[in-house]
Amino acid sequence: MLVAERRMATIDYDLELKRAGANATGGWRRVLFLARRHVLGAAGLIIMTVFVFTAIFANVLARFDPLTVDAAHALARPSAAHWMGTDSFGRDVFSRIIHGARISLAVGLGSTALGGTIGVIVGLTSGYLSGWFDLVFQRVSDILQALPLLVLALVMTAALGPSLPNVIIAIAIPLIPTVARVIRANTLALREQPFVEAAKSIGMSEVRIAVRHVLPNTLAPLIVLATAQLGSTILTEASLSFLGLGIPEPYPSWGRMLSESAAEYVRTAPWLVIFPGIAISLAVFGTNLFGDALRDILDPRQRG
Amino acid sequence: MTEALLEVTDLKKHYPVRAGVLRRQVGTVHAVDGVSFALGIGETLGLVGESGCGKSTVARSVLRLVEPTSGQIRLRGEDITHLSKTELRPHRRSMQIVFQDPFASLNPRMTAGDIVGEPIAVHGLASGKALEARVAKLFEQVGLRPDQMRNFPHQFSGGQRQRICIARALALEPRLIVCDEPVSALDVSIQAQVINLLIDLQRQHGFSYLFIAHDLAVVAHISHRVAVMYLGRIVEIADKDELFRNPRHPYTQALLASVPIANPHAKKIAPLVDGDVPSPVNPPSGCAFHTRCRFAMERCKTERPALVDAGVGHQVACLLNEGTGRSQ
Amino acid sequence: MADMSDLVLDVKNLRTVFFTNSGLFKAVDDVSFTVRRGETLAIVGESGCGKSVTALSLLRLVPDPPGRIVGGSVTLEGTDLLTLDDAEMRAIRGNRISMIFQEPMTSLNPVMRIGHQIVEAVRLHRNMSAKEAHDLAIEMLRLVRIPEPARRAREYPHQLSGGMRQRAMIAMALACRPALLIADEPTTALDVTIQAQILALILDLQKELGTGLVLITHDLGVVAQTAQRVIVMYAGKKVEEASVEALFAAPKHPYTRGLMASIPAVPASDVAPQARLNEIPGTVPSLVRLPAGCAFAPRCKLAIKRCQEEYPPLADWGGGHLAACWRAAEVAEVA
Numbered sequence: 001m002l003v004a005e006r007r008m009a010t011i012d013y014d015l016e017l018k019r020a021g022a023n024a025t026g027g028w029r030r031v032l033f034l035a036r037r038h039v040l041g042a043a044g045l046i047i048m049t050v051f052v053f054t055a056i057f058a059n060v061l062a063r064f065d066p067l068t069v070d071a072a073h074a075l076a077r078p079s080a081a082h083w084m085g086t087d088s089f090g091r092d093v094f095s096r097i098i099h100g101a102r103i104s105l106a107v108g109l110g111s112t113a114l115g116g117t118i119g120v121i122v123g124l125t126s127g128y129l130s131g132w133f134d135l136v137f138q139r140v141s142d143i144l145q146a147l148p149l150l151v152l153a154l155v156m157t158a159a160l161g162p163s164l165p166n167v168i169i170a171i172a173i174p175l176i177p178t179v180a181r182v183i184r185a186n187t188l189a190l191r192e193q194p195f196v197e198a199a200k201s202i203g204m205s206e207v208r209i210a211v212r213h214v215l216p217n218t219l220a221p222l223i224v225l226a227t228a229q230l231g232s233t234i235l236t237e238a239s240l241s242f243l244g245l246g247i248p249e250p251y252p253s254w255g256r257m258l259s260e261s262a263a264e265y266v267r268t269a270p271w272l273v274i275f276p277g278i279a280i281s282l283a284v285f286g287t288n289l290f291g292d293a294l295r296d297i298l299d300p301r302q303r304g
Numbered sequence: 305m306t307e308a309l310l311e312v313t314d315l316k317k318h319y320p321v322r323a324g325v326l327r328r329q330v331g332t333v334h335a336v337d338g339v340s341f342a343l344g345i346g347e348t349l350g351l352v353g354e355s356g357c358g359k360s361t362v363a364r365s366v367l368r369l370v371e372p373t374s375g376q377i378r379l380r381g382e383d384i385t386h387l388s389k390t391e392l393r394p395h396r397r398s399m400q401i402v403f404q405d406p407f408a409s410l411n412p413r414m415t416a417g418d419i420v421g422e423p424i425a426v427h428g429l430a431s432g433k434a435l436e437a438r439v440a441k442l443f444e445q446v447g448l449r450p451d452q453m454r455n456f457p458h459q460f461s462g463g464q465r466q467r468i469c470i471a472r473a474l475a476l477e478p479r480l481i482v483c484d485e486p487v488s489a490l491d492v493s494i495q496a497q498v499i500n501l502l503i504d505l506q507r508q509h510g511f512s513y514l515f516i517a518h519d520l521a522v523v524a525h526i527s528h529r530v531a532v533m534y535l536g537r538i539v540e541i542a543d544k545d546e547l548f549r550n551p552r553h554p555y556t557q558a559l560l561a562s563v564p565i566a567n568p569h570a571k572k573i574a575p576l577v578d579g580d581v582p583s584p585v586n587p588p589s590g591c592a593f594h595t596r597c598r599f600a601m602e603r604c605k606t607e608r609p610a611l612v613d614a615g616v617g618h619q620v621a622c623l624l625n626e627g628t629g630r631s632q
Numbered sequence: 633m634a635d636m637s638d639l640v641l642d643v644k645n646l647r648t649v650f651f652t653n654s655g656l657f658k659a660v661d662d663v664s665f666t667v668r669r670g671e672t673l674a675i676v677g678e679s680g681c682g683k684s685v686t687a688l689s690l691l692r693l694v695p696d697p698p699g700r701i702v703g704g705s706v707t708l709e710g711t712d713l714l715t716l717d718d719a720e721m722r723a724i725r726g727n728r729i730s731m732i733f734q735e736p737m738t739s740l741n742p743v744m745r746i747g748h749q750i751v752e753a754v755r756l757h758r759n760m761s762a763k764e765a766h767d768l769a770i771e772m773l774r775l776v777r778i779p780e781p782a783r784r785a786r787e788y789p790h791q792l793s794g795g796m797r798q799r800a801m802i803a804m805a806l807a808c809r810p811a812l813l814i815a816d817e818p819t820t821a822l823d824v825t826i827q828a829q830i831l832a833l834i835l836d837l838q839k840e841l842g843t844g845l846v847l848i849t850h851d852l853g854v855v856a857q858t859a860q861r862v863i864v865m866y867a868g869k870k871v872e873e874a875s876v877e878a879l880f881a882a883p884k885h886p887y888t889r890g891l892m893a894s895i896p897a898v899p900a901s902d903v904a905p906q907a908r909l910n911e912i913p914g915t916v917p918s919l920v921r922l923p924a925g926c927a928f929a930p931r932c933k934l935a936i937k938r939c940q941e942e943y944p945p946l947a948d949w950g951g952g953h954l955a956a957c958w959r960a961a962e963v964a965e966v967a
Binding site for chain 1: 364367369392393396397399400401403404405408409410411412413414422423426427469472475476
Binding site for chain 2: 678679793794795796823824825826827828829831832850851852853854855856857858876877880890891892894895896897908909910911912913915916
């Protein structure tokens with residue numbers, strides 16, 4: 001009895017309720033509550049916000065023109081003028097990294113949006129129609145997924161030629177089956193739901209059912225997947241550029257900044273390798289952290 | 305009997321059972337195995353039976369949500385069994401369904417008003433302000449406030465959600481509403497509200513119900529006539545009073561005896577049948593009930609009894625006393 | 633009538649709450665009851681009334697977080713279970729107190745043979761050789777009238793029908809001969825003919841073994857046919873307690889009366905076709921913002937001003953018939 005009383009007496013109702021998030025309703029309070037519960041996710045969100053902000057305001061933030069060659073200051077060490085030093089052409093590394101964020105973001109968002117859209121259409125059709133279309137889709141996606149993402153993108157850019165739109169397309173294509181599979185699985189489950197049957201019973205067309213009843217209910221997993229994929233698209237772009245098949249000169253891409261300097265200057269001017277490396281890692285790390293937290297919050301299977 | 309709204313003749317629905325890597329057919333589920341009945345205008349036919357007896361498949365076949373293997377479904381005299389999707393569309397307006405699970409049968413991403421208004425919009429019957437006014441009227445009819453139209457399904461209780469489902473079914477002013485276990489997911493005190501609502505609406509609009517349930521009491525309460533199903537077949541069908549006063553099929557008797565009565569002085573539960581319902585994959589030969597029947601005879605294992613009239617519109621499929629189902 | 637040694641379970645002022653993001657749920661609020669040897673106590677109420685949480689609280693299986701037992705005592709055979717540490721509690725669970733659930737499929741391990749699951753449950757609590765435990769498992773399966781128990785013991789849960797699975801669950805729950813069995817809606821997922829078989833089985837076994845039984849159900853028919861005593865719960869509180877005969881003869885609480893009036897009866901031959909049922913208006917209240925007074929008042933035809941302001945005490949209306957209602961004396965006359 002004594003033990004029980006002691007155990008019960010120590011309950012602080014307000015504290016327990018606060019922990020459960022009872023007063024975290026509405027707008028900012030809810031965001032703050034979630035941020036406290038998912039600290040890493042919040043960190044990811046901050047990194048992503050900085051990343052996006054940098055990309056948007058690159059012109060204002062950059063202290064030098066990223067393309068201006070200044071042979072007098074080539075390979076300068078980090079200093080008050082050049083915070084991250086200069087490269088072999090005397091271009092300011094800090095400014096190039098800031099502008100590089102733009103490229104990374106454009107490629108990341110562009111390819112995710114393109115691959116996501118096509119993936120949704122294919123997945124929805126495949127899951128909803130089933131039959132031969134579904135069979136063909138499944139086999140094609142098996143083949144696509146058997147090839148490494150990077151190799152596929154390499155072949156694509158090699159064939160299409162390196163340019164920003166081509167890089168986006170090359171990265172988007174391997175994304176299609178990944179997205180389509182998730183959407184297809186969700187569609188198959190939703191198709192059996194009584195509310196879809198109810199829609200059929202009022203004589204609704206299949207296309208309208210797919211768009212009005214099935215698609216909106218797949219949005220949560222889609223957002224989670226898109227966030228998770230954003231990181232890997234940024235990484236793929238960096239890898240492609242590193243291999244010389246990404247964004248062409250003279251635009252600053254983090255991947256190519258690495259490849260230009262890695263072999264030659266890693267000993268003599270390590271800042272040329274370190275800073276682009278940190279930029280890539282941070283961007284990918286940030287999106288992944290945020291994606292994980294988003295999955296925890298949005299995915300009903302993870303929720304109690 | 306009154307004029308028939310719906311006539312179902314020898315309805316069958318068989319599903320293949322596939323197994324193994326090659327997806328070879330290893331058997332057939334006889335979900336519905338020759339069901340015939342008629343439903344009059346303004347009438348309620350209750351369809352009772354235990355899980356797996358095929359009652360829900362009958363419901364879905366009638367609405368053509370499931371394609372029947374064979375048989376005929378006539379709605380107001382017209383054969384709708386083989387109509388194509390477009391040909392079927394005008395008929396969809398006259399038959400609607402209310403499902404069991406009021407949580408899964410509403411799209412969580414749509415407002416209650418949009419859900420109820422959707423059938424009207426799909427059939428192009430009204431739009432804009434006129435649509436809104438009609439939906440508001442439907443909300444009032446089922447006992448919801450029109451200002452709740454903007455709410456999402458998760459903001460409603462189970463009983464209220466079932467009201468939304470009923471309003472959606474009413475939207476097209478159907479002649480037939482199929483109710484597939486509409487109250488079995490609801491709390492007892494809410495069940496009564498929904499049953500009363502269904503009865504009131506029928507009195508106002510004069511439509512017919514095909515009412516499917518496993519709860520004999522609920523079926524007894526709402527139906528004019530009751531059909532009892534066992535393993536894909538109707539074993540007994542009669543007027544409600546007649547069926548409950550004078551059950552003739554041993555299965556109906558067992559079913560009635562199994563219902564716990566809310567009176568401690570009434571006879572204690574007497575399980576009149578042993579064992580489980582056999583699988584519909586390979587249903588027993590002859591009378592499918594012979595494996596559990598107290599009165600089973602040698603003949604029951606081989607001869608399949610037909611549904612025969614035993615007077616006053618009471619039909620029973622049993623070999624006892626040459627089709628009357630009486631044990632003595 | 634029965635002396636204290638007959639008392640298997642004594643629950644006093646049990647309070648269990650849930651801390652959720654929409655506030656404090658008082659799922660079980662000051663609930664007391666007792667169960668004697670061989671007695672069946674039914675706990676009846678609608679979803680969210682706290683009947684299942686009460687059952688979980690007895691076993692100390694309330695998920696924490698968000699749930700927590702915050703008060704009262706649960707005395708099983710003289711020991712207050714709420715004072716035990718986790719290891720001591722584990723030794724009691726499945727041994728002196730067992731539980732069977734609504735859905736037998738989810739409570740059995742799908743990749744383990746039925747017999748082996750019983751053997752494992754037994755050997756947790758009894759110092760028995762594998763052979764002895766196996767014999768006991770088969771004996772238990774025979775006891776719950778599973779045909780060919782030796783063969784069934786070698787099967788997996790999915791090979792059994794719903795009724796057979798529930799029988800296997802009962803066999804497992806009773807294998808250690810517990811003093812108390814808690815059955816949470818044991819037949820709700822089953823067909824009516826199977827329900828009759830299972831209920832008859834539970835009652836027979838209870839008589840045979842002298843187990844105390846707490847039967848949780850929403851079905852008043854099941855209550856009438858199985859229990860000796862009943863408690864009715866509404867919004868986390870016990871609103872009425874009586875012997876089965878007294879409760880069905882003259883319910884004192886308007887909620888109980890409303891429930892009884894709202895269930896359709898079988899056979900309905902004495903009722904005109906499609907007579908309206910007596911419904912209880914409104915919906916079950918949310919447990920977060922309960923009114924200060926009686927939680928049933930907003931749905932109650934008899935409610936007066938006092939009902940909204942003050943929670944009525946549980947009063948004895950004769951012969952141990954308890955009801956928490958200001959107007960209990962008038963319930964019989966009005967409805």
